[in-house]
Amino acid sequence: MSQTQAPLTYEEIVRLPKVLLHDHLDGGVRPSTVAQLADETGYDGLPTSDPSQLAQWFRENADSGSLVRYLETFAHTVGVMQTADALRRVAREAVEDLAADGVVYAEIRYAPEQHLEQGLSLDDVVEAVNAGLREGESLAAEQRRTIRARALLTAMRHAAKSTEIAELAVRYRDDEVAGFDIAGAEAGNPPTRHLDAFEYLRREDAHFTIHAGEAFGLPSIWEAIQWCGAERLGHGIRIVDDIEGLGTSRVQLGRLASYVRDRRIPLELCPSSNVQTGAATSVAAHPITQLRDLRFRITVNTDNRLMSDTSMSREMWLLVQDAGWDREDLRWVTINAMKSAFLPFDERLAIIEEQIKPGYEAR
Template identity: 60%
Template sequence: MSTPVTLENIRRAPKVLLHDHLDGGLRPQTVIELARECGYRDLPTHDADDLGTWFADAADSGSLVRYLETFGHTVGVLQTRDAIVRVAAEAAEDLAADGVVYAEVKYAPELFTERGLGLDEIVTAVQEGFRLGEKRAAAAGYRIRVGTLLCAMRQNDRGREIAELVVRHRDTGVVGFDIAGPEDGFPPTRMLDAFQYLRDNNVHFTIHAGEAFGPASIWEAVQRCGAERLGHGARIIEDITFAEDGTAELGRLAAYVRDRRIPLELCPASNLQTGIAKTVADHPFGPLAKLGFRVTVNTDNRLMSHCMPSTETATLAETFGYDWTDLERFTVDAMEAAFVDYDQRRQIIDDVIRPAYAKLKAD
């Protein structure tokens, strides 16, 4: 008999996170304290429990206006160096306590410049925070390595500038590049010069695609821009035809994504909020995993979606009947898709992930 696949045991199992936004994962109490320190006066409440509920309710409302309002508050309190260091450190601590052994946390530096911070100052502050959080986690008995992805906002014209920022900080823990923001109306091909610059400099990048827009966005991200991973990518399911008997016929794009083993950074709780599926049982994760796509389990925005890697994993396990072998597969696939160097990936897989899951399956 193996160890039961419960939330408590999943929390102790090593996990890998590839898609988590820094400004979407603040602790409610931290938002309140930072607002007080910087004079931000627009919070809906100053009670931590009530604020956490407000964020979740606003994100669940189905209203894009209310959903975006949540980020107005978190970004609003992330405009000073000390605030950025604190939030990054707490993110590393919170993820480590949830059993995450490797995480790639992303943010858009251009959003944190309202009070005069320069882009390089912002990146340095985030990196300081992550290293501090790693040390605090280690002191508490947890092991985590955090890599950083810098995002350019699709609706702005700063892709090349942010790509150059990645290259300048690539030796301090910035492991890659992403683009975020409104997908519909702002195709990734608007930033072709940035992606070419990244390739010229041997830099890894993922692209948000297949969340708010369908397969056409995924096609552009993969075939025109050269994305190594797909941020979300859930709507690749729209290029698959399912017969009444359950058999599936993959379209040419879906087949290419699967055959090339392009990782999908799936975020079930967030995807339900944005309308990709009505329930977890309807989420594309189940059929995509069954068809052999390289699926990974992610949180997107922990505060807004009221989730952690362990809760996302536990919900999927309960919904689709996954066992430790399945969860090990998703974890190893995520680690192999990480943008950190090969030696570190192998070390985490061979020395941390494999032994832990072997024990879970054997006990």
């Protein structure tokens, strides 16, 4: 940071344009909406119906340090997202919340197969979420905020619907769906089990990212890239296992780390979430800063705004406060994210030139 440059305030960060590539729809529901939808849909599994207590419950249970326990909190949000109206509302509110936080482009991911318990079809789920995304964009525009929101359709690693979900993503790629993702517990569920889905997506010129290198190490990253052809890595934090001397003057990249950096494969890093699941000890010690210094194609993301009680502004604020980041660092990772978005090149360039660069130049 320059000696003459004052540290960014939280309010300044909120005003900066942001790009979000890794945000789960079922991980970003408003606590009040969870409570209201539970009442409306008859879901009786919530630990409490008080929104403030519910928010605290989600945060405390997600803070266990275990990815498995972290994922268990989603049973409640998914439980109330089983109707078209609920899905539409949650998607609309997600876009509103992101726009209010200064996000100008977002890819919001969810697993359609998890929302079929009350009779919806996969197409019903996608169409309800798409409608909510469009409504959220319109409501943001009414408040003089500009945001483009698109969906990533996620398949679950432990299930057998990946090809069906991949086909769904291709079917709706001209209607709000940006691409495909695969998620769930990494250990014991390698992405290579779903090669048919990835080969189909590549034949169809479709975009996809893969959750890899979050709680499991280099083999997960290697398979995601070299076997499955991932364009981006969801998290990818464990790439540091292939870097010797990280944080010292004698850094040595292994072959996989070198490949990831050389090919500019984007890492969808989520600092607060990684601390919660035990992938990092703190935001200050998170390897995102060392990976920045080594010029990996890093991006900053929220992962699950409800479970981490976070936002893009808060993630950036923590990096400024705890890891010494400045405006130029935030600008760089924002442009990185926009370059890496699953959006046509001319549209990415327009957002960079017309929204991001002017937004970071303004004081």
